[in-house]
Amino acid sequence: DTAVSQTPKYLVTQMGNDKSIKCEQNLGHDTMYWYKQDSKKFLKIMFSYNNKELIINETVPNRFSPKSPDKAHLNLHINSLELGDSAVYFCASTNGLATNNEQFFGPGTRLTVL
Amino acid sequence: AQSVTQPDIHITVSEGASLELRCNYSYGATPYLFWYVQSPGQGLQLLLKYFSGDTLVQGIKGFEAEFKRSQSSFNLRKPSVHWSDAAEYFCAVGASNYQLIWGAGTKLIIKP
Numbered sequence: 001d002t003a004v005s006q007t008p009k010y011l012v013t014q015m016g017n018d019k020s021i022k023c024e025q026n027l028g029h030d031t032m033y034w035y036k037q038d039s040k041k042f043l044k045i046m047f048s049y050n051n052k053e054l055i056i057n058e059t060v061p062n063r064f065s066p067k068s069p070d071k072a073h074l075n076l077h078i079n080s081l082e083l084g085d086s087a088v089y090f091c092a093s094t095n096g097l098a099t100n101n102e103q104f105f106g107p108g109t110r111l112t113v114l
Numbered sequence: 115a116q117s118v119t120q121p122d123i124h125i126t127v128s129e130g131a132s133l134e135l136r137c138n139y140s141y142g143a144t145p146y147l148f149w150y151v152q153s154p155g156q157g158l159q160l161l162l163k164y165f166s167g168d169t170l171v172q173g174i175k176g177f178e179a180e181f182k183r184s185q186s187s188f189n190l191r192k193p194s195v196h197w198s199d200a201a202e203y204f205c206a207v208g209a210s211n212y213q214l215i216w217g218a219g220t221k222l223i224i225k226p
Contacts, residue, residue: 004157033213040218041152041202041218041219041221042216042218042219043158043204043216043219045213045214048212048213050212055212056211056212056213090157090158092157092158097212098208099146099208099209099210099212099213099214100146100163100165100208102148102160102163103158103160103214105157105158105159106157107155107156107157108155108156108157
C-alpha cells in the first residue's frame with residue numbers, strides 16, 4: 001500500500017520536449033507539494049496545493065505548471081525542457097496548512113534532460 | 115530571515131560508534147523542528163519532530179534530538195550507528211508561510 005506514489009520513477013528526455021510527472025496520495029491528505037532536489041541534494045519547494053487551491057508558488061520558471069484535479073492528485077507538467085531541469089522531483093503530502101504536520105514523501109522522479 | 119544551517123556536508127562514523135549531526139536554525143518564534151532521513155534512491159522519511167514540551171525528543175530507528183533554545187540548535191544523536199543508517203539527513207523548521215525551511219543536508223557515511 002503505497003502512501004504517496006509518483007510516476008514515472010525515471011524520465012530521460014531530450015531538450016525542448018514537454019513531459020509530465022504524476023503524483024497520487026492515498027492518505028486522505030488535503031495538502032500536496034512538489035519539491036526539486038538538485039545534484040547537491042538541496043531541497044527546493046516549487047508548489048503547494050491545499051484542497052486543489054494553489055497556496056505556494058515559488059520562483060519557478062513558468063515552463064513548470066502544476067495541476068491538481070482533486071485532493072489526492074498533484075501533477076507537474078514541464079514545457080520546453082532544459083538541461084538545468086535535470087533533478088529529482090519529489091511529491092509530498094500532509095494534512096492541513098500548519099507547518100507542524102509531518103510531510104509524507106513519494107519515492108521521487110529522476111528527470112534527466114539530454 | 116528564517117534559515118536552517120547544517121554545518122557538516124558529510125560525516126564519517128565507524129559502525130557501532132555514536133553519532134551527532136548538527137542543526138542550527140534562525141527563527142523568531144518558537145520553532146517547529148524536524149529531522150528527516152533520505153536513504154539512497156528513496157524519498158524522505160520523518161525521524162522525529164519537536165513542537166514544545168520536553169526538549170529531548172525520541173524518534174524512530176533509535177534516534178533522538180535535543181532542542182536548545184539558547185544555542186538555536188536541534189542536534190540529532192544516536193548512541194550506536196548501524197550500517198543501515200548510511201543516508202542523507204535533513205533538518206527543517208516550520209515557517210510561517212505554510213512551508214518548511216530545509217537545511218542543505220548531511221551525508222552520513224558508515225565505516226565498517
